[in-house]
Amino acid sequence: MKKPELILPAGNYEKLIYAIAYGADAVYAGIPETSLRAKYNGFDVGLLKEAVDYCHRHQKKIYITTNVYAREDDIPRLSRHLAEIAESKPDAFIVSDPGIFRVVSSLKLHIPVHLSTQANTTNSESVKFWIDRGIQRIILARELGFSEIARIRNRVPDAELEIFVHGALCISYSGRCLLSSYLTGRDANRGNCAGACRWRYFVVEESRRNDFFEIQEDTHGTYIFNSKDLCLIDMVPRLKKIDIDGYKVEGRTKNTFYLALVAMSYRAVMDVEFDGTSSSILPHVSTLIKMPDNHGFTHRFMFNDGYVMQSYGDSDTRHQEVAGFIRELEGDMLRVEVKNPISVGDSVLGISPREIQPLIVKEIQLNGRYIQTAYGAQKHVVRVRVNRKLSDTGWEYGILAKSTKVE
Numbered sequence: 328m329k330k331p332e333l334i335l336p337a338g339n340y341e342k343l344i345y346a347i348a349y350g351a352d353a354v355y356a357g358i359p360e361t362s363l364r365a366k367y368n369g370f371d372v373g374l375l376k377e378a379v380d381y382c383h384r385h386q387k388k389i390y391i392t393t394n395v396y397a398r399e400d401d402i403p404r405l406s407r408h409l410a411e412i413a414e415s416k417p418d419a420f421i422v423s424d425p426g427i428f429r430v431v432s433s434l435k436l437h438i439p440v441h442l443s444t445q446a447n448t449t450n451s452e453s454v455k456f457w458i459d460r461g462i463q464r465i466i467l468a469r470e471l472g473f474s475e476i477a478r479i480r481n482r483v484p485d486a487e488l489e490i491f492v493h494g495a496l497c498i499s500y501s502g503r504c505l506l507s508s509y510l511t512g513r514d515a516n517r518g519n520c521a522g523a524c525r526w527r528y529f530v531v532e533e534s535r536r537n538d539f540f541e542i543q544e545d546t547h548g549t550y551i552f553n554s555k556d557l558c559l560i561d562m563v564p565r566l567k568k569i570d571i572d573g574y575k576v577e578g579r580t581k582n583t584f585y586l587a588l589v590a591m592s593y594r595a596v597m598d599v600e601f602d603g604t605s606s607s608i609l610p611h612v613s614t615l616i617k618m619p620d621n622h623g624f625t626h627r628f629m630f631n632d633g634y635v636m637q638s639y640g641d642s643d644t645r646h647q648e649v650a651g652f653i654r655e656l657e658g659d660m661l662r663v664e665v666k667n668p669i670s671v672g673d674s675v676l677g678i679s680p681r682e683i684q685p686l687i688v689k690e691i692q693l694n695g696r697y698i699q700t701a702y703g704a705q706k707h708v709v710r711v712r713v714n715r716k717l718s719d720t721g722w723e724y725g726i727l728a729k730s731t732k733v734e
């Protein structure tokens with residue numbers, strides 16, 4: 328039985344560092360011009376090359392997303408960027424456009440190429456087609472079910488296959504949506520989706536254009552295009568029956584808190600399932616996975632087991648807040664970069680790649696003065712004393728989450 332790589336998104340350098348610290352085997356990242364995250368993307372070519380070095384120094388892999396559907400004017404710039412990035416020897420380029428694949432091949436960069444989920448590979452004949460042309464790994468379409476993937480695996484036993492296990496889903500066919508283009512002019516297939524499926528829609532009758540009628544689906548109403556997020560963490564025991572090379576998590580625009588907790592949760596479950604190791608994190612996984620922003624979870628399309636896919640209620644994603652990022656443990660005090668207000672007496676959760684501790688804030692010091700509350704808006708970096716002694720390691724990547732308890 329193969330143990331898949333756990334592959335996390337890295338929208339910027341800090342997210343990449345956290346993804347790796349919390350258990351990713353590999354990350355995927357790209358520059359705005361070539362990847363499907365034109366907005367909120369913290370990389371340029373130089374930083375991406377540094378990111379490749381960082382991953383390799385930590386014995387992790389990095390896959391470079393070049394999965395836009397390019398227009399004619401994109402090609403010369405793309406060729407230049409690809410050649411430059413290739414100098415740092417990333418572990419693969421991820422492409423969806425056959426034209427870009429041709430460019431990568433003709434440049435003779437000697438870097439493996441993975442086929443993006445945006446290329447919508449849904450059967451074993453397509454897998455063979457792409458492998459015959461030199462693609463090393465196929466990231467299967469997110470719309471496939473478990474039994475279909477099992478049949479594909481049986482028919483192409485030697486192919487490298489990757490699947491998505493977690494993150495936001497399109498309500499349309501992945502990579503085949505024009506909602507954002509029509510409504511805003513922002514092209515989802517060039518990394519610029521406005522998330523138009525999450526908006527609130529009404530019915531308007533032709534002759535009464537100022538009357539907006541709610542589209543009532545049920546007691547929650549209205550959000551008819553709003554998909555729940557994929558979450559297969561409880562299905563890893565079933566998924567492992569199929570040999571898969573990579574489990575991928577969506578979300579290059581998601582925050583560091585999301586990356587850390589999702590990476591940590593899947594890491595724990597995968598290590599227990601595939602290696603038979605024990606994990607102190609495992610009992611908390613069902614709580615941890617829900618803490619970062621999400622739209623509610625679904626197994627679909629992977630398992631058509633009655634889970635509703637749309638989230639009719641609203642598109643609010645706010646769940647648990649980060650109080651701050653722990654930069655180091657200094658004696659018995661934590662040095663914390665504050666993101667949201669923390670007060671003396673607050674119950675918080677101390678999360679490091681190795682442990683989770685329910686804590687109470689006993690003291691806060693700012694520049695040597697004791698204060699009652701520290702504020703993220705004022706960019707406070709404070710020293711926080713908590714109610715128990717913490718172990719010595721791992722806190723340089725720690726997170727304080729606002730929480731009352733771990734179930």
Ligand code: SF4
Pocket residue numbers: 496497498499502504505506507515520521522523524525
């Ligand atoms: S508008 Fe929604 S369904 Fe369309 S590409 Fe964007 S996220 Fe996907």
